[in-house]
Amino acid sequence: MSDVYRFGVSLEKPLIEAFDLHIKAQQYRNRSEAIRDLIREELLRKKWTEGGSVAGAIIMTYDHHKRELVSKLLDIQHDFHDIIISTQHVHLDHDHCLEVIAVKGNAADVEKLSTGLKVLVGVKHVSLSVSSAE
Ligand code: NI
Numbered sequence: 001m002s003d004v005y006r007f008g009v010s011l012e013k014p015l016i017e018a019f020d021l022h023i024k025a026q027q028y029r030n031r032s033e034a035i036r037d038l039i040r041e042e043l044l045r046k047k048w049t050e051g052g053s054v055a056g057a058i059i060m061t062y063d064h065h066k067r068e069l070v071s072k073l074l075d076i077q078h079d080f081h082d083i084i085i086s087t088q089h090v091h092l093d094h095d096h097c098l099e100v101i102a103v104k105g106n107a108a109d110v111e112k113l114s115t116g117l118k119v120l121v122g123v124k125h126v127s128l129s130v131s132s133a134e
Contacts, residue, residue, distance in 0.1 A: 009035075044132055048107045055104040056130030058114050064097050066122025073120065077101070080113040096124070104133055 011019070023034040047054060064070055077084060083105030090098040103110050110130065118126040 040132070044130065047132065048111070051106055051108040053105065053133040054107045054110055054130045055133040056102075056110065056128065058099075058101040058103060058110075058117065058126060058128050060099050060101070060117055060123060060126045061092065062097055062099070062120075062123045063095050064122075065095055069120060069122040073099075073117065073123075076113065076116045076120075080109065080116075083109050083113065 019034075020031070023031065026034070028034040028037075044054070046052075062069060062073070077087065080103075083103050085102040085104055087102075088100040090100075092098050101113075103113065107130070110128070114126060114128045117123060
């Protein structure tokens with residue numbers, strides 16, 4: 001395990017009270033855990049803006065009867081084959097499919113793939129969840 005550093009933080013009372021209420025609602029056990037997550041999220045956000053390496057999943061649902069949609073989905077996934085690790089396909093019902101696409105690569109490319117899927121006619125919903133790849 002890496003070394004743990006401790007540091008003091010000075011905050012105005014209303015700010016720490018609001019923070020404590022917020023993290024209690026999210027069921028954090030202590031401030032350290034909440035602050036750790038905030039720092040990680042901020043560093044991940046920085047990666048997005050700077051195009052760093054990320055790993056994550058794109059989850060999408062679509063109507064596979066929509067004209068040419070399946071072939072368009074395959075085309076775009078082949079365009080991004082270098083960042084797609086795996087794809088899981090689930091037939092939800094007669095009309096709808098769920099796809100979970102695991103990705104790893106440059107943040108800007110992951111965003112491009114996600115947006116490219118989202119804008120296709122027949123795609124109902126796309127959500128992107130990412131973590132740092134390091
Ligand atoms: Ni299907």
